[in-house]
Amino acid sequence: MASAPANRRMGGALAGVPLAGGFVALAAWMWLAPPGFDPQIAEPVMVERSLLAVAPRRSAMTDPASTDLGGFRQSCNGCHQIFTVTGSPPGAGTVPSPALPTAEVDTGQGAARQEWDSDTGRVPAPPALHAGIALRHGLNNRCTNCHDSKDLERLRLHDGKPIPYSQVAMLCAQCHGTVYRDWERGSHGKTLGAWSNDMAEKTRLRCSECHDPHAPAYPKYTPLPGPNTLRMGRQEATHAHDEKHRPLRRLLSPHENGGHP
Amino acid sequence: MTVRIYEGSGEPAGGGSMSRRSFLRTGTAAAGGITALAAALSPLRELTSDDIPSVESFVQKHYKEMTPKDMEAALARIRARVEKRCGVRPEIRDIRPLDGVEFVYALNLSRCIGCRKCVHACVAENNQSRSPEIQYIRVIEMPRGTLDVEQGNHHYDRPKVPDEGHFYLPVQCHQCANPPCVRVCPVEATWQEPDGITVIDYDWCIGCRYCEAACPYWARRFNFTQPRIPAGQINPNMSYLSNRPRGKGVMEKCHYCLHRTRTGRMPACLEVCPTGSRKFGNVLDPESEVSYILRTKRVFVLKEEAGTLPRFFYYFDERYPRGLDPEAIEIERRLRAEEGDAYGALPGADGPAPQRVAAARWDGGSVA
Numbered sequence: 001m002a003s004a005p006a007n008r009r010m011g012g013a014l015a016g017v018p019l020a021g022g023f024v025a026l027a028a029w030m031w032l033a034p035p036g037f038d039p040q041i042a043e044p045v046m047v048e049r050s051l052l053a054v055a056p057r058r059s060a061m062t063d064p065a066s067t068d069l070g071g072f073r074q075s076c077n078g079c080h081q082i083f084t085v086t087g088s089p090p091g092a093g094t095v096p097s098p099a100l101p102t103a104e105v106d107t108g109q110g111a112a113r114q115e116w117d118s119d120t121g122r123v124p125a126p127p128a129l130h131a132g133i134a135l136r137h138g139l140n141n142r143c144t145n146c147h148d149s150k151d152l153e154r155l156r157l158h159d160g161k162p163i164p165y166s167q168v169a170m171l172c173a174q175c176h177g178t179v180y181r182d183w184e185r186g187s188h189g190k191t192l193g194a195w196s197n198d199m200a201e202k203t204r205l206r207c208s209e210c211h212d213p214h215a216p217a218y219p220k221y222t223p224l225p226g227p228n229t230l231r232m233g234r235q236e237a238t239h240a241h242d243e244k245h246r247p248l249r250r251l252l253s254p255h256e257n258g259g260h261p
Numbered sequence: 262m263t264v265r266i267y268e269g270s271g272e273p274a275g276g277g278s279m280s281r282r283s284f285l286r287t288g289t290a291a292a293g294g295i296t297a298l299a300a301a302l303s304p305l306r307e308l309t310s311d312d313i314p315s316v317e318s319f320v321q322k323h324y325k326e327m328t329p330k331d332m333e334a335a336l337a338r339i340r341a342r343v344e345k346r347c348g349v350r351p352e353i354r355d356i357r358p359l360d361g362v363e364f365v366y367a368l369n370l371s372r373c374i375g376c377r378k379c380v381h382a383c384v385a386e387n388n389q390s391r392s393p394e395i396q397y398i399r400v401i402e403m404p405r406g407t408l409d410v411e412q413g414n415h416h417y418d419r420p421k422v423p424d425e426g427h428f429y430l431p432v433q434c435h436q437c438a439n440p441p442c443v444r445v446c447p448v449e450a451t452w453q454e455p456d457g458i459t460v461i462d463y464d465w466c467i468g469c470r471y472c473e474a475a476c477p478y479w480a481r482r483f484n485f486t487q488p489r490i491p492a493g494q495i496n497p498n499m500s501y502l503s504n505r506p507r508g509k510g511v512m513e514k515c516h517y518c519l520h521r522t523r524t525g526r527m528p529a530c531l532e533v534c535p536t537g538s539r540k541f542g543n544v545l546d547p548e549s550e551v552s553y554i555l556r557t558k559r560v561f562v563l564k565e566e567a568g569t570l571p572r573f574f575y576y577f578d579e580r581y582p583r584g585l586d587p588e589a590i591e592i593e594r595r596l597r598a599e600e601g602d603a604y605g606a607l608p609g610a611d612g613p614a615p616q617r618v619a620a621a622r623w624d625g626g627s628v629a
Contacts, residue, residue, distance in 0.1 A: 020289040027296035030303050044391035044491060047381040054532040182578070186550030187369070187558060190537035194525045197548055201525070210537065218536065220421035224377040227415060228394045 060208035136215035353499040358456035365544035371578040372538040375429030379530035386529035387504040390488030397515040434480035434515035435571030442472035468510035
């Protein structure tokens with residue numbers, strides 16, 4: 001009478017045997033060789049320490065002005081006391097007369113006019129020592145706009161007053177007034193050392209410690225490596241509007257992107 | 262010994278001995294239980310001695326509750342741990358906020374070129390994990406004409422920056438005056454200091470990541486694994502609340518380099534910036550650079566509508582960066598057409614028309 005249900009029970013219980021065995025095997029595997037969590041972690045991206053150096057972007061000219069001549073520091077007047085520069089044509093201030101021939105100097109980006117030796121009307125080639133100077137300063141393309149034609153070691157203001165290299169900001173301020181105002185108050189330019197006005201370590205960089213006076217626009221930089229996050233991994237360079245970066249929008253409006261409805 | 266097992270009916274089964282059915286059922290349940298236990302315990306096999314805290318560090322108090330003596334002991338423990346783990350003897354201190362100082366950051370979007378030097382200088386300064394990578398600063402490349410960060414891309418990989426069609430928006434912890442991350446922390450492991458810096462006690466954090474979810478600026482980072490820093494790249498100048506090496510399972514974020522700034526120095530991201538876009542200082546000092554910027558510049562904060570009152574401000578110098586002002590481009594185009602080769606000569610005694618002066622104001626020749 002009870003045999004049929006008993007057999008059924010027996011069959012159900014027997015089916016549990018492989019199940020239990022499976023569990024035991026699983027337990028043994030988890031204990032002996034746990035699967036573990038193995039996230040894909042990329043190798044660290046190394047950035048050269050030299051790229052992170054804290055220093056002014058360039059070394060500015062200091063008084064007395066000098067140049068590198070065959071491995072020796074040589075003052076500008078060492079040559080320029082012999083090879084004088086007559087400067088701008090008489091009567092035109094800093095502006096060359098249109099009748100005067102000018103030399104075209106290839107500066108890589110456009111030509112800059114030289115005004116050397118205007119008395120004879122002949123313009124010699126720029127001295128080899130100055131060949132490294134790329135003059136890309138917009139409309140300000142006359143040497144004697146900033147350099148004193150009488151004393152080429154010095155800078156001079158538009159009114160002829162000489163100024164030392166340490167006060168180069170005064171020279172730049174003649175044209176870049178708003179930038180000079182911001183630099184004086186600290187919103188333009190760079191402050192190193194300390195944020196506190198009371199600390200001696202606080203140093204403000206001068207114009208020419210960041211900008212090349214002959215080509216003041218910043219060059220383009222090679223960016224350092226982008227983020228490589230645990231969750232997302234390194235991404236391909238993509239445009240901001242690439243739909244790959246906006247999966248939600250793609251889901252919400254599939255028709256816009258030619259996706260399947 | 263007789264095992265009496267009752268069936269569901271409550272009647273003793275099989276005259277006092279265990280039935281086959283109940284044996285198998287019990288066995289299955291036991292095996293399942295052992296399996297579950299083994300699975301739950303298996304991560305313990307990966308524990309190292311670093312993961313098991315000493316009794317002293319286990320009972321270490323919250324930062325705010327530590328006496329100077331407690332702090333000395335805690336710093337000594339950290340010194341020993343860092344030396345063992347990284348092979349460097351750190352100079353670790355607990356640096357307190359300065360009186361009368363509230364730090365504020367300002368960033369000039371007209372000048373930032375997106376070179377990412379700040380990102381990597383920060384990593385070097387603050388002993389972040391290099392692999393997996395943790396960085397506090399995200400530089401987002403944004404299309405011009407919008408501030409919708411959804412349209413930005415921080416994975417840009419151009420040969421040269423800046424790109425003409427974009428501007429660059431570096432984002433890091435904004436040290437909010439009304440910080441949502443602090444409010445959600447269930448254990449008060451993060452709080453705002455009197456000088457405005459929101460800090461984390463890495464030994465108190467339980468790693469729930471609520472703060473990461475609460476931050477509208479994506480400024481907080483989580484250590485999913487033990488941070489890995491290559492040998493020789495540890496910065497030994499540390500403090501308790503800033504850049505001491507973190508452990509697995511804790512949050513971290515930018516703290517305005519408080520081990521530097523609370524001693525008067527500048528943050529690392531600022532000093533490395535080649536363009537001078539980054540400005541830092543004491544907003545309570547009316548003579549400071551940041552005070553001048555907040556008074557006189559066009560300043561905005563990111564996600565103002567979130568009500569977080571950030572201490573990180575973005576500002577502009579001019580309406581358009583040099584060379585991109587449509588008005589100036591139009592003037593130049595017109596003058597070039599009118600004057601031909603004579604365009605660009607400086608106005609002189611005998612020369613050019615006065616309208617050239619207008620063009621000369623725009624320094625168009627310096628566009629790279």
